[in-house]
Amino acid sequence: MKLTYSSFLLGSFMSFASVNTVAKNDITLWPTLEPAIKKNAELETRITHLISQMSLEQKVGQMVQAEITWVTPQDVKKYHLGSVLNGGGTFLHNNRNASVSDWVSFMDELYLASMDTSQGGLAIPVTYGIDAVHGNNKFIGATLYPHNIGLGATRNPDLIYKIGEATAKEVLLAGIDWTFAPTLAVARDDRWGRTYESYSEDPEIVASYAKEMIEGLQGKVNTANFLDDDHIYSTAKHWVGDGGTYQGIDQGDNQESESDLIKNHAAAYLPALKAGVQSIMASHNMWNGLRLHGSKYLLTDVLKTRLGFDGFIVGDWNSHSKIPGCSNDSCPQAVNAGLDMFMVVEDWKAFIGNTVDQVKDGIIPVERIDDAVRRILRVKIRSGLFDKGLPSTRKYANQKQLLGAPEHKAIARQAVRESLVLLKNNNNLLPLNPNSEVLIAGDGAENMSKQTGGWTINWTGEGNIKSDFPGGTSIFDGIKQAVNKAGGNAVLSPDGSFDVKPDVAIVVFGENPYAEWIGDLKSIAYQAHSHRDAKLIESLKSQGIKVVSVFLSGRPLWVNREINASDSFVAAWLPGSEGVGVADVLFKDNEGNIQFDFKGKLSFSWPKYASQVVLNRYDENYDPLFAYGFGLTYKDNVMLNKLSTKNDFIFETPVNTPYQIMQGRAKGDWNYQLQSGGQTKDIHTPSGNIKGLTMIEADKNIQGDAKEFTWSGANNASVLITSSWYREDLSQYLINKSALTFDVRVETPPRNELYVQMGCAKGKCAELNISPMLKEFKLNTWNTVSIDLLCFAKSGVEFERSSAPFVLTSEGAAKIRVANIQFEPNAQKMATLKCSE
Structure with missing residues (x-):
């Protein structure tokens, strides 16, 4: 059967309609768990004493996690911040090659700022979070293990424990105490862009690994090695249902019933809770239309109450802002739902002010604030942050020989073989x-x-x-x-x-x-x-x-x-x-003997047809090419016959579909390029710089969907979306009366002309100065610019062989953010800049 994309969407829509008729929440479907660590009266009294000394501003500060690009140690001191993190595309002092000693020094600065009581502050150590998801993967030279999908194929829980232990040491050497791992997603649709972060399509393997990875990172709960000097505290993520969204759309809607949500997506959290996981990250996704960050039922009623979780729930990258009525800097709904620590990234100062006002206005009960702070302090005390002192004095600090240590590489090499x-x-x-x-x-x-x-x-x-x-x-x-x-x-x-x-x-x-x-x-x-x-x-x-x-x-x-x-x-x-x-x-060894046989077994079913985008064991009409658990060894003598190569999942792009040029990263075969003073740099990373121009990752709606460009004014400099080898025929967009559209946010107005251009055979074409328009825009707000493509065509751009569909050039100082660059069909008449008349 030939399945078209449109018919697939129709079927999915019909399924969606029926799913929305599910019964209301049923807490009795969930098991009842006790906290993994028995309540400690002395610890709770200590926390109560600390909270009694804190102002409302100090309490809210503890609930905020700011991103390294937008925070200083002085900010930590002034605003009593509870935590700092670095995003996936950012680096210490914007230096991807920062040394271990650089990191340790910065951790010292943050710690000292958080413990400074000279201006009425309360000494509460800051905690630093990092995504060490397959080793300490932010660090040059770290041991990098196979991603989770490969580890799922090993079927080796003991190996997972060893990876957790080794990863903890490579994090500790930088003076860091917390990781956003492990990911316990169960990916049910292989189109999902995070499938490789999932151990398996089935909760069986994920649940068997959760305890092992957490114990490797944290130590074994209720023993002497739990959260000792050899360990860090971990985060189970993302609660809950991230791997089951409709059509595998990241941050989309999980439409499963509550019983299926429990069976498929919550199963791995039960062993994680029993292993004493200390933080859990709320998920970006929705469950039947409701954002997880705003779900009191799943955050408080289920996770904290029914399942007995007594650590803290941390948000994901500005995800609270996706709740209706919320923004990056204001979300009382998420506070009241049970989110304890907010990953606010850039707008954290305004968030603190707004949250304080919302408590004073009675929108947020002070009891909810106190509960969040209690949970954060409980984890900080349990993990020893109040007692371990300066990061540079801790057991593994600056132990550079552990970064990529031979014993860690041996574990990783074994993991490769077995995956x-x-x-x-x-x-x-x-x-x-x-x-x-x-x-x-x-x-x-x-x-x-x-x-x-x-x-x-x-x-x-x-x-x-x-x-x-x-x-x-x-x-x-x-x-x-x-x-x-x-x-x-x-x-x-x-x-x-x-x-x-x-x-x-x-x-x-x-x-x-x-x-x-x-x-x-x-x-x-x-x-x-x-x-x-x-x-x-x-x-x-x-x-x-x-x-x-x-x-x-x-x-x-x-x-x-x-x-x-x-x-x-x-x-x-x-x-x-x-x-x-x-x-x-x-390869065999030199004597002709097998060195290592294949051990890996599929933790994901392998598709026979292109239409099998959702293919999981126990599915009705399950018909994979290679089933869950399949994997040959050298003992097997199996001949595979010719397979059908007919693609049964054909879909055509509608004629009115926009042509996407950039959404965070350059789309298709395009890449970023910076030019200045005769020098050219191809940029294949999230950030880059050249004399007079810097590019960094930024956000508009979701993490990394924008870029920030800063011209110093030192010389004429350009950013291009281009390719050194690729050319594309974009002439249909002229026929479709399209406009070049993009979103722009002005941080610093351009001092001189700032041109939008396109590449063409004759050099620069259609230097359209948008500086006057940008100067009219309100600072730090997003606006949309659209330019009739005829403006470029009339100036010599040959759309039949496009080499650079978007270029920005200026010789004066300016700072702008850009997102969502595309050709929009039938937008010519509505363009901001018209050339068709």
């Missing part, structure tokens, strides 16, 4: 003889960015290069070591060309890195239009070469054509920094 899943091995091609002529092809073999995926150094994982991973190994490195050691020859050739015909080709390919909503898909068909990697494999096969495919991905994808062209096919997921682990399994 690999063998899907096809016709004629038992694997394991390979290392004493061979081996061609290594594909763009993933020597690509650490592709190998490590999202949440690696920066938020999306894009643009990282090999030097960012000192001591790490690419997949090619591992293959070369194994082959050279045996006297063979390994040749790296991404395009598959060769001078000497190889005995075997290993093609390493797959998804480019992404994070969260950026990674959402409409279809799970891999390279459905270009088929670039399939053509590479087929080309090698046509020359009589045996091919082993190593597929890098954050989810199962429909790759039937690629599987057909391969003799052996390995799902390698996102293996992390220790790519050498792949070669450990693919």
Whole structure:
């Protein structure tokens, strides 16, 4: 059956309509749990005494977590802030190469500021949160473990515990005490951009891992090692239902019944609570139309009361603002619902002022504030922050040798080996003889960015290069070591060309890195239009070469054509920094013996058809290509027949659909480029700079969906959305009477002209000065600009072969934020700047 995208949407809509008729909440469906740690009267008395000394402003300050870009140690002191974090795309002092000692020094500054009582402050240590989700992944040189989807394939809870222990030490060396991990999502739709953060499509594995990872990070509850000097406190996230949203849309609506929500998405939280997890992060998603950040039922009635959670609930990146009636700087609804600590990011000063006023006005009961502060103080005391002193004096502080320590790398290498899943091995091609002529092809073999995926150094994982991973190994490195050691020859050739015909080709390919909503898909068909990697494999096969495919991905994808062209096919997921682990399994040793057999078993069902975007075991009419739990070993002798390559999930882009150029990151094959004084820099990371111009990540509606550009005025400088190799025919948007539209927020008005341009064969075209318009806009508010595309066409832009669909240039000082750049069909008449008349 051919399933069109429109018919799929119709079916989903009908399902949505029926789901909204579910019965009202039923608390009796949930188990009743006691807190993992018995109530300590002495501790509670201590907390009561602290709260009695605090002003309302100090209490609300404890409930705020500000982002590192927008806060200083002086702010921590003045506003009594409870916590600081750094987002996925930001760095200490905007330096991605900040040293361990730099981090420890900054942690000292924050701590001293929080303990300063010279101006009436109360000495309450600040806590710092970091997303150490597959190792301490923000740090250059850290050990990076396979992402959760790969760990799910290992079926090894003991290994998860070891990873937690090792990660805690690599976090502690920076003076940091808290991580936003583990993710306990159960991804039910593989189009979701966070699927790789899920251990499995089924709660079975996720629940079995939750306790092990939390105990590895925190120590074992009610023992002497719980939250001792060897451990940090952890966060179970995201409560609850994040992996079950409609059509896999990130931050979307989970429409499951309450019993299914419990069975599928809450199951892993039960062992997490029993393991004594100290913080839980509320989820971005909705449950049947209600935002989790505003759900008193799920935050307070269920989690805190029924399930006995006595730690604190932390919000996710400005997610409270998505509740109707709320904004980044004001959300009494979330306070009253039970959110304890707010990740306010940038607008935290206004949030504190507004929340204080809302308490004084009776909108928020002071008892709710006191409960939130009690929970935060309880965790800070339990985790030893009141007793451990300066971060630089703690056991692991500045122990740089632990960053990427050999014993940690050995754990990661084992995790890589055990995460690999063998899907096809016709004629038992694997394991390979290392004493061979081996061609290594594909763009993933020597690509650490592709190998490590999202949440690696920066938020999306894009643009990282090999030097960012000192001591790490690419997949090619591992293959070369194994082959050279045996006297063979390994040749790296991404395009598959060769001078000497190889005995075997290993093609390493797959998804480019992404994070969260950026990674959402409409279809799970891999390279459905270009088929670039399939053509590479087929080309090698046509020359009589045996091919082993190593597929890098954050989810199962429909790759039937690629599987057909391969003799052996390995799902390698996102293996992390220790790519050498792949070669450990693919090759025999020098004596011809198997070194390591395949152990990995699918924790996600693998699709037979492109239409199987929702494919989970126990589904009605379950018909995968490879079932949950599948994974060949070298003992198996299984021949896989030819698979159908007909795509049954075809959808066409409607003619009136906008052409997206930028939404946080550049879309499609475009990338950012900065130009200044004859110098050009391609930017593949969330931030970058050149003389006279700086680009950083910013937010409009959700995390990272905007960019902030700052011109210093030192010289003429430009930011381009462009490509050094790619050209696209955008002429249809002229025919459709489109306008270039984008959202802009002026932080500092331009001192001189600021031009919007497009690339063209003749150089600069259509220098449209938007400075007068920008100066009219109210500062720090979002506005929309639209420009008739004819303004560019009449000035010589050739839309048939576009090289840069958006350029901003200025030689004067200015600071603006930009979001949602696109060509909007039929918007010509409404354009701010018109050229059609």
